[in-house]
Amino acid sequence: MINEIISMNGYGAYVWSAFSFTLISFTALYFVTKLQLSKEQKRFASKFGSLNVEKARAARSQNINREILSNTSNI
Amino acid sequence: MFKYFEPNKIFAITSKAPKYVLFLFIIVLTIGLTEALILSPEDYKQSDAVRIMYVHVPAAWISLGIFTSLALLSVGSFVFKNKNFALIAKSLAPSGFIFNIIALVTGSIWGKPTWGTWWAWDARITSMLILALFYGMYLLAWRIYEDKEQVIKVTSLIAILGVVNVPIIKFSVDWWNTLHQPASINILSTNTAIHSSMLVPLGIMTAAFALFSILIFLMKYNTELIKVKNKGLDRL
Numbered sequence: 001m002i003n004e005i006i007s008m009n010g011y012g013a014y015v016w017s018a019f020s021f022t023l024i025s026f027t028a029l030y031f032v033t034k035l036q037l038s039k040e041q042k043r044f045a046s047k048f049g050s051l052n053v054e055k056a057r058a059a060r061s062q063n064i065n066r067e068i069l070s071n072t073s074n075i
Numbered sequence: 076m077f078k079y080f081e082p083n084k085i086f087a088i089t090s091k092a093p094k095y096v097l098f099l100f101i102i103v104l105t106i107g108l109t110e111a112l113i114l115s116p117e118d119y120k121q122s123d124a125v126r127i128m129y130v131h132v133p134a135a136w137i138s139l140g141i142f143t144s145l146a147l148l149s150v151g152s153f154v155f156k157n158k159n160f161a162l163i164a165k166s167l168a169p170s171g172f173i174f175n176i177i178a179l180v181t182g183s184i185w186g187k188p189t190w191g192t193w194w195a196w197d198a199r200i201t202s203m204l205i206l207a208l209f210y211g212m213y214l215l216a217w218r219i220y221e222d223k224e225q226v227i228k229v230t231s232l233i234a235i236l237g238v239v240n241v242p243i244i245k246f247s248v249d250w251w252n253t254l255h256q257p258a259s260i261n262i263l264s265t266n267t268a269i270h271s272s273m274l275v276p277l278g279i280m281t282a283a284f285a286l287f288s289i290l291i292f293l294m295k296y297n298t299e300l301i302k303v304k305n306k307g308l309d310r311l
Contacts, residue, residue, distance in 0.1 A: 019130055
């Protein structure tokens, strides 16, 4: 059974390489995108941390900024 | 109507959605791979080589769908002067490009046992390669141009010019004598040349690929929104 799945009637090299290429591309794109996202989140947190009290209060008044900060704390 | 889709309003959803979409994607992909690699029957002519169809066809469909969306969003950003459309289009492009590359590479792998060649300058393959070039230019333009107004104009132009190629890809098998067979599935008709035992795994794999493109879109869109907010912090 396992041998049949691997050999695929002699087409195993073609079938498995096509599926492997697809899954490797998916994994690479997912991790590159995730890395870019966490880099931007960290940059946001670092910039936010360097703001003075007044500016931090003004920034925090926006829902989206609060949302980004709450997600950043989960990284 | 667009005010409901303003980034500030939807970020609470788009920032939480990826983990649920990822979970759903893994489940659907697992079912799809089991169906495609183990449960679905082999073809009477192509034998097990037909299984490549389950990654090749969904990848091609989704890359075409995403490029069509890029063009529609580009027109939308011009007509409605809404920059969020450009941001959505920019976030969709990377997964569309990857699906285009997957369609080309898996098509080439499928071509060897079926046609006896890795590559042929056949109408459909060539038009898919042209689509990949348009995707490449689109993504490159976002990296090259610094001015926001200018980059939106250039990328919109690329998307609108490139979408002319989409019907050429679709009808290339009918208009020219190509190595590709005519379309086996017609979404406007119940008649299909594929048996349900192959149509079901194809449908599940298409759903899995669509979920993956949604996942990448959401993550990329969140990244772009945070970039905008980072610039906003600089201006405070």
